[in-house]
Amino acid sequence: MLAPPWIPVPPPAYGGIEQVIALLTTELTGRGHEVTLFAAPGTEADAEVLSPLERPHPDEIQMSVYEADHVASTFARMEESDPPFDLLHDNCGFTAFAFADRIDTPVLHTLHGPFTEDTSAFYARHAGKASAVALSRYQAEQAPEELDVVAVIGNPIVVDDFPFRAEKDGYLLWVGRLNDDKGPQRAIAAAREAGERLVLAGPVQPGQEEFFAREVEPHLDGRVRYIGEVGREKADLFAGASAFLMPIRWPEPFGLVMTEAMACGTPVIAFPEGSATELVIDGETGFVVDDEHEMAAAIRRVAEIDPARCRDSARERFDVKAVGEAYEKAYGKVSPKR
DSSP states (O other), rough: BBBBSSOSSSOOOHHHHHHHHHHHHHHHHHHHHOOOOOTTTTTSSSSSSEOSSSSOOSSTTTTTHHHHHHHHHHHHHHHOSSSSSSSSEOOOOSSSHGGGGSSSOOOEEEEOOOOOOHHHHHHHHHHGGGGEEEHHHHHHHHOTTTEEEEEOOOOBOOOOOOOOOOOOOEEEEEEEEETTTHHHHHHHHHHHTTTTEEEEEEOOOOOOHIOOOIIIIGGGGSEEEEOOOSSSHHHHHHEEEEEEEEOOOOOOOOOOHHHHHHTTTTTTOOOOOOHHHSSSSSSEEEOOOOSSSHHHHHHHHHGOHHHHHHHHHHHHHHBBBHHHHHHHHHHHHHHHOO
């Protein structure tokens, strides 16, 4: 299992890929696989951990010198292994995929980011070197035709780690980075039209201060509250909310917050962007709507959604046990090089 070199596994704070790797590594080890995790120093896992670099690099994310060093050092350690590795599951970025033909071990690469003009050209050019897993059918459909996408597997959660509440506290919830793509201003408009209270949570990142001052701050009046970035309390916020609002306007490959909300028994009301139409079962675990007005109408219908069904759906589709089983099947589809 190849993790990025930036921060330890599991992540000390935010780190979506690192959290996915931590859960999947534990699950695969529990299923009887011998897993070696190549990751940043400070990593702790139920597996053998090897850290090719001397220190993590949380402030240099995406600097190619560290990713290249991390991947090349990992490849060198793998080539020394006796017995050899059966498979490399790459979660690191682009370097391992680009050089996957330089090692004897077959490589399965999880697509953690969206396809752009540049990344599509990259994957088309290097497609024959490794197989891939997409996070959603939407993401798989955006892949260049040359790329061998062997499975669609969402990011895992541990459903039992999330509190379930059938009785809610009568507020709506929005969580994310406060920017136009994520749409807190659209959540505010929908909540106001529906006459419901709204809690906003998430960071105002550098460069987004003007957006926050213009689109969010003027509406904070008690019925609309901003509580800043949240950590451990996020799960309780999910569990207490009548509905989770996802008014995004960008094609997100996989919306982890939606699965976390459903794990708490909270319906999700989302715009039909990216993976949302797959994650939310319309009329069963929430509603898929086109705009703020339809979102307001759906808010008035949340009592139609059974919280227990939301949790059951999250367990069936996104719990780490289901994801671990799906990855086992995907590993079996990767052709050995030997």
